[in-house]
Amino acid sequence: MRAIYTLCPDPDSAQHLVDSLRLASLDLGFTENHIVVVSGEPYEGYDFSDRYAKSYMFPLAAVGGLVGGTCGYLLTTLTQKAYPLVTGGMPITPAWTNGIIVYELTMLGAILTTLVYLFLAAPLPTFGSHLTDPEIWEGKILVGVADPPEASAARIEKMFLQAGASDLRRFPSSAAR
Amino acid sequence: MEKTPTQIQHDLLRPMFHSSKRYWIAVALASCLVLAGVCTFLYQVYTGIGIWGLNSPVFWAFDITNFVFWIGISHAGTLISAILRLANATWRRPVTRCAEAITVFAVSIGAIIPVCHIGRPWLAYYLIPYPSERHIWPNFRSPLAWDFFAIITYLTGSTTFLLLPMIPDWAAVRDTATGLRKKIYGTLCLGWQGTPRQWHRLETAMHVMAIAIVPVAVSVHTIVSWDFAMTPVPMWRSTIFGPYFVVGAIFSGIAGLILAMALLRHFLHLEDYLEPIHFQNLGKLLLTMSLLWFYFTFAERLTTWYGNEPSEMAVFWTTIRQNFAPMFWTMVVCNFIIPVPILAIKKLRTITGTCIASTTIVIGMWIERFLIIVPALEHKYLPYAYGHYRPTWAEITLMASSFGFMFLLYLLFAKFVPVISVWEMKAGLHHPAATPHASRVITVPAGSDLDDNPLPGNV
Numbered sequence: 001m002r003a004i005y006t007l008c009p010d011p012d013s014a015q016h017l018v019d020s021l022r023l024a025s026l027d028l029g030f031t032e033n034h035i036v037v038v039s040g041e042p043y044e045g046y047d048f049s050d051r052y053a054k055s056y057m058f059p060l061a062a063v064g065g066l067v068g069g070t071c072g073y074l075l076t077t078l079t080q081k082a083y084p085l086v087t088g089g090m091p092i093t094p095a096w097t098n099g100i101i102v103y104e105l106t107m108l109g110a111i112l113t114t115l116v117y118l119f120l121a122a123p124l125p126t127f128g129s130h131l132t133d134p135e136i137w138e139g140k141i142l143v144g145v146a147d148p149p150e151a152s153a154a155r156i157e158k159m160f161l162q163a164g165a166s167d168l169r170r171f172p173s174s175a176a177r
Numbered sequence: 178m179e180k181t182p183t184q185i186q187h188d189l190l191r192p193m194f195h196s197s198k199r200y201w202i203a204v205a206l207a208s209c210l211v212l213a214g215v216c217t218f219l220y221q222v223y224t225g226i227g228i229w230g231l232n233s234p235v236f237w238a239f240d241i242t243n244f245v246f247w248i249g250i251s252h253a254g255t256l257i258s259a260i261l262r263l264a265n266a267t268w269r270r271p272v273t274r275c276a277e278a279i280t281v282f283a284v285s286i287g288a289i290i291p292v293c294h295i296g297r298p299w300l301a302y303y304l305i306p307y308p309s310e311r312h313i314w315p316n317f318r319s320p321l322a323w324d325f326f327a328i329i330t331y332l333t334g335s336t337t338f339l340l341l342p343m344i345p346d347w348a349a350v351r352d353t354a355t356g357l358r359k360k361i362y363g364t365l366c367l368g369w370q371g372t373p374r375q376w377h378r379l380e381t382a383m384h385v386m387a388i389a390i391v392p393v394a395v396s397v398h399t400i401v402s403w404d405f406a407m408t409p410v411p412m413w414r415s416t417i418f419g420p421y422f423v424v425g426a427i428f429s430g431i432a433g434l435i436l437a438m439a440l441l442r443h444f445l446h447l448e449d450y451l452e453p454i455h456f457q458n459l460g461k462l463l464l465t466m467s468l469l470w471f472y473f474t475f476a477e478r479l480t481t482w483y484g485n486e487p488s489e490m491a492v493f494w495t496t497i498r499q500n501f502a503p504m505f506w507t508m509v510v511c512n513f514i515i516p517v518p519i520l521a522i523k524k525l526r527t528i529t530g531t532c533i534a535s536t537t538i539v540i541g542m543w544i545e546r547f548l549i550i551v552p553a554l555e556h557k558y559l560p561y562a563y564g565h566y567r568p569t570w571a572e573i574t575l576m577a578s579s580f581g582f583m584f585l586l587y588l589l590f591a592k593f594v595p596v597i598s599v600w601e602m603k604a605g606l607h608h609p610a611a612t613p614h615a616s617r618v619i620t621v622p623a624g625s626d627l628d629d630n631p632l633p634g635n636v
Contacts, residue, residue, distance in 0.1 A: 040182065040349065041603040042376035049373040057381045061389070076317045085316065097318045100400065104326040107393045111334045111386060118341070118382040122375045125367035132370055134352040139182030139603065 002172070003036065003131045004156055005144025006165035011043045013164075014141040018048040020163050021145065028156050029149040036131050038142040048143075060117050061110045068109015072102035131171050144171070180449065182603045189595045189602065190350060192445045196592060200444065207585035214578020217571050218293060226296040230569045234562055235554045239572035240294045241404075242546045243579055246429070247287035248328075248401050249422070249542065250583075253430030254280030255335045256394040257462075259387035268458055270601045271450045275441060276434050277339040278596070282586040283433075284332045286579050291324075293575065320404045327393075327400040334390045341382060344369050345600045398426040405549065411488040412481060412553050421473040428466035428512075429542035432535035435459050437587060439532045441596055450597050453528055460531040463538070464520035471513045474545075491556040501552050504544050511541025 008014035014037060021035050043049045076098040084092045118124070133142050148156050160168050180188070221228055231238060254276035261269035292298045304315060304325045315322045347366035351359055369375065402422035405413040415421075435456060442451040478497075481489050496505045516534035519525045551566050590596070 037373055038371045039373075039376070040345070040371055041600045042380055043373070049376070052372075052374040052377045055378060055381050057378070057385055061385045079315075080317065094318060097323075100323045100396075101317055101326050103396065104323075104330045104393075107389055107396075108326075108330040108333060110389050111330070111337060111393075114382050114385045114389070115337055115341075118378050122378045124344070124369065124375075126370070127364075127368050130368060130370045132348075132352065136371060137182070137186050137349045137352060137599075139606075 001129055001131065001146060002148070003144045003146045004148055004153065004160065004168065004170055005036070005131065005142050006160055006168050007133060007135050007140040008143055009140060011046050011141060014143050015046045015048055017143045017163055017165070020159070021143070024159055028159065029152045030145055034146050034148065036142070036144045036146045038132055038136055040136040040139065055121060057114060057117055061114045064113020065106045065110035069102050069106035071109065072105030073098070076101050129172065133169070179606065182606065185602050186349060186599055188449065189597050189599045190353065192591055193350065193593065193595065200588065204585065204588050207581045207588060210578050210581020211585055214575050214582065217574045217578070221293070221571060222298065228569060228571045230567050230572060232564060232566065234557050234564045235551060235566035237554060238551050238566050239568050239576055240290050242543065242550055243576055244287050244290040245401055245546045246543050247283045247290070247579065248398060249426035249429045250433045251280045251283035251287065251335070251430065252394055252398060252426035253434035254278065255338050255390050256427065257431065257434065259338070259390045262383065262387045267605060268455060270605045271597045272438065272455055273601070274339070274342070274598045275438050275596055277335065278587065278590050279430070279433055279437055280335040281332070281339050282583055284328060284335060286582055288328050288332065290579070320400065320407050323400045324404065327397045331393050331397045334386065334393050338386050338390055341379060341386070342598050342601065343594055344379070345371065346595050346598060349599055395423055398423045410553050410557060412492045415477065417473065417477055421477060424466060424469045424473055425542060425545060428463070428470050429539060431459055431463045431466060432538035432542070435463065435531050435535040436539065439528060441591065445591060445596065447597065450602070456528045456531045457526050460520050460526045460534070463531065463534060464517065467513055467516050467520065467538070488556070488558045492553050495552050495556060496548055501548060504548055508541045508544040508548060511537040512545065
């Protein structure tokens with residue numbers, strides 16, 4: 001992966017730069033998907049961040065809970081029917097006590113589904129090389145263009161500089177210019 | 178003065194890179210306790226569980242006391258952290274990870290204790306539901322099987338709840354460390370990059386987890402209480418046991434959390450992060466729980482006394498004014514008489530004050546667990562079946578070892594993980610903007626001269 005990027009000191013300037021890149025993207029031969037923002041902390045209330053806020057995690061967790069609960073129900077009832085204990089007239093499959101297992105497995109299903117969805121949607125893990133810079137952990141926000149077209153790389157750099165980026169960098173060789 | 182992100186990063190990652198001599202002395206002491214426990218356990222496996230003081234009719238004593246105590250301590254973390262997250266309490270940021278770590282370690286220790294108790298630990302897998310070739314299945318009507326499911330769920334949820342917010346911090350270590358450390362944390366952080374998509378998914382996942390973990394935490398200690406409440410033993414068959422145990426668990430949990438925070442603050446020099454306000458706020462919670470605990474204890478004793486049922490009164494009087502009276506009144510002093518004034522008077526609700534109150538509460542709550550279990554078992558319905566229990570060196574060693582193990586796990590945790598969430602502290606520096614900034618899109622056509630529209634910041 002190659003990239004041209006700069007480090008913005010605050011989210012306002014990052015948003016400004018992202019907006020500029022979006023406007024210029026068609027002209028410079030890349031799409032919005034090539035614009036990368038990387039930060040060391042989450043930001044809310046900015047379009048570069050909030051456009052990714054929508055997710056299906058809550059309904060999927062509920063579905064996971066239903067699956068877990070169904071597994072709990074089947075585990076208890078099928079087990080009890082497979083080897084019916086002598087219960088002295090009490091029910092072979094008691095709803096009250098089985099309900100506890102069903103409840104716990106419902107919650108376990110929801111938790112595991114959330115975890116799996118997080119890993120798929122984030123996505124994690126990714127062990128290949130990815131665009132980052134140690135300075136993001138000092139509060140700066142990386143804004144860049146991933147895999148810029150060779151033909152327009154120079155124009156993209158010029159656009160960054162014209163937009164006020166004094167510290168333009170390249171990935172993988174992140175030597176400051 | 179407000180800290181910068183760089184300062185926060187430096188301060189909170191420092192304990193991972195530099196450890197004092199005191200730290201290693203503490204690790205050595207805790208390791209000695211753990212070693213003593215391991216040796217005792219091996220001796221017990223070799224000779225049999227007869228080296229414990231258990232006898233008819235007291236088949237549960239120190240071990241189950243420790244089990245209930247540690248599961249209770251575990252309620253400090255995930256439950257409090259989850260509630261504070263859901264309430265979006267801003268002061269939670271330095272507290273949550275310390276708390277979540279307590280949960281994971283305490284539940285793990287709690288889960289080990291039944292394995293010790295069964296005497297033949299290599300048969301512990303009998304608890305796991307699997308299709309046995311002998312067609313012997315776990316009995317899902319047994320509270321012990323409920324314990325298995327509850328603890329597995331709670332441990333899974335709590336571990337996830339602890340580990341997920343660590344991923345970005347491990348990425349920070351990866352990007353700042355060198356050598357082997359860089360490789361290890363590079364693997365641990367799963368290739369975390371820090372894109373907005375990842376941040377949103379992580380925060381949403383934490384939100385879902387927080388919602389799921391609160392009822393699980395409540396259910397776990399309710400189920401632990403049902404280990405007793407489902408048994409026809411005097412003063413055990415009580416509908417109040419569920420909430421009584423949950424309140425006691427949260428009570429002891431907060432006390433444990435305050436002590437852990439105070440130790441971290443002192444040994445890791447985190448005075449700028451774990452501030453007096455955190456101890457004051459937790460102190461207020463502790464005060465509430467102390468009053469609630471007293472209410473439940475009073476309600477339980479009152480209904481027993483009013484009912485005047487002979488078998489229950491035998492247990493009642495043995496705790497109030499006979500053999501176990503010194504322990505009972507020590508418990509009341511530790512859980513109510515000492516902490517309430519300290520926590521109620523603002524001038525006394527200092528770091529030292531909350532630590533003193535927490536120490537007495539941890540002691541008092543351990544005694545409470547013991548008093549729930551042993552006096553009742555010693556005085557089952559028929560007087561000829563009464564017995565007497567006295568702990569042996571093996572049980573005391575295993576108990577001390579469990580405390581040492583907790584201490585050791587926490588020390589090692591502080592060495593390998595930032596004990597305060599770095600990214601959450603940084604996120605606390607800025608407040609979300611009131612309105613979206615999408616409207617700030619530059620309106621000049623692409624390709625035109627952008628010099629007239631410099632970035633708002635010094636890029």
